[in-house]
Amino acid sequence: MLATHPSHVVNDWVAQTRPLVDAHLDEMLKPARPSPVIEAMRYSVLGPGKRIRPLLTLAVADFLGMRPAGALHVACAIEMIHAASLILDDLPCMDNDRERRDRLSTHAAYGEDLAILAAVSLLMQSQCVMASHQTLAPELRVRLIQLLCETIGPHGLSLGQYIDLSSKAQPASLAAITQIHHLKTGVLFVAAAKAACLMCAATPEQEERVVRFTTNLGLAFQLKDDLADLDEANLNLAARMGASSAERTFHGYLQAADAAIGNEQNAAVLQDFARTFFSKR
Numbered sequence: 341m342l343a344t345h346p347s348h349v350v351n352d353w354v355a356q357t358r359p360l361v362d363a364h365l366d367e368m369l370k371p372a373r374p375s376p377v378i379e380a381m382r383y384s385v386l387g388p389g390k391r392i393r394p395l396l397t398l399a400v401a402d403f404l405g406m407r408p409a410g411a412l413h414v415a416c417a418i419e420m421i422h423a424a425s426l427i428l429d430d431l432p433c434m435d436n437d438r439e440r441r442d443r444l445s446t447h448a449a450y451g452e453d454l455a456i457l458a459a460v461s462l463l464m465q466s467q468c469v470m471a472s473h474q475t476l477a478p479e480l481r482v483r484l485i486q487l488l489c490e491t492i493g494p495h496g497l498s499l500g501q502y503i504d505l506s507s508k509a510q511p512a513s514l515a516a517i518t519q520i521h522h523l524k525t526g527v528l529f530v531a532a533a534k535a536a537c538l539m540c541a542a543t544p545e546q547e548e549r550v551v552r553f554t555t556n557l558g559l560a561f562q563l564k565d566d567l568a569d570l571d572e573a574n575l576n577l578a579a580r581m582g583a584s585s586a587e588r589t590f591h592g593y594l595q596a597a598d599a600a601i602g603n604e605q606n607a608a609v610l611q612d613f614a615r616t617f618f619s620k621r
């Protein structure tokens with residue numbers, strides 16, 4: 341079942357919402373005093389990314405029928421975590437990429453030392469801005485910080501990165517690659533959605549639906565990326581599965597995401613979201 345909403349729904353929504361995210365990120369990273377670390381942080385966060393994760397938080401909040409005070413702040417804190425993960429991922433000891441988003445990666449532009457310090461500072465600042473945001477109830481702040489720390493930590497992004505790096509030496513099974521996809525991408529999508537659930541006091545049933553939605557979205561996102569990389573003859577998941585099987589699996593993930601979110605009026609943005617950001621990759 342694919343949604344019947346016109347595709348301009350999400351385009352209009354993103355056109356309205358993304359500038360709010362960009363302006364807020366800019367504001368959150370305004371240097372109180374000149375600092376080379378802040379410069380590197382701003383370079384990595386304010387670069388030309390798609391802002392999928394903060395937009396997901398806001399889209400899930402809208403799906404749940406409210407835009408709580410502080411939602412934009414939390415959404416932007418999640419983007420800071422994403423930016424930190426990209427800085428670390430590009431380092432010579434990890435993926436060793438000198439380019440990101442069609443320009444120099446952060447360590448290539450600022451040096452490894454400043455890049456690592458910028459990543460650590462972004463992680464700290466993301467937690468600090470949540471801890472100090474007055475519009476969020478203190479107990480909610482603690483739950484959001486706990487959610488994001490767990491997402492980054494030894495059972496989340498960090499584990500995904502470690503398994504991914506280890507699998508370069510020894511080819512991983514299809515199931516292991518799918519796990520890497522989930523841990524490297526899915527967990528932060530899921531956390532972006534869960535953060536909205538916490539702020540909107542979602543019911544367990546609503547939370548289960550958006551977690552299923554974002555889990556499938558994360559898997560679809562990574563598989564599409566692998567399909568786009570098939571030419572490089574690397575042994576990514578799509579190459580291992582074969583292109584047609586990978587295409588089928590990709591569409592299966594999108595359909596599972598659709599099914600989780602349903603076809604109600606307030607699901608229009610989320611359903612379109614999947615197609616806008618994932619189908620075209």
Ligand code: GRG
Binds near residue numbers: 425426441497
């Ligand atoms: C301590 C935060 C932290 C992480 C440690 C380095 C690491 C462990 C994890 C790396 C995880 C990683 C970089 C996964 C790739 C995720 C991914 C799909 C990146 C691309 O996302 P897009 O397309 O990027 O949303 P843009 O550029 O649009 O923001």
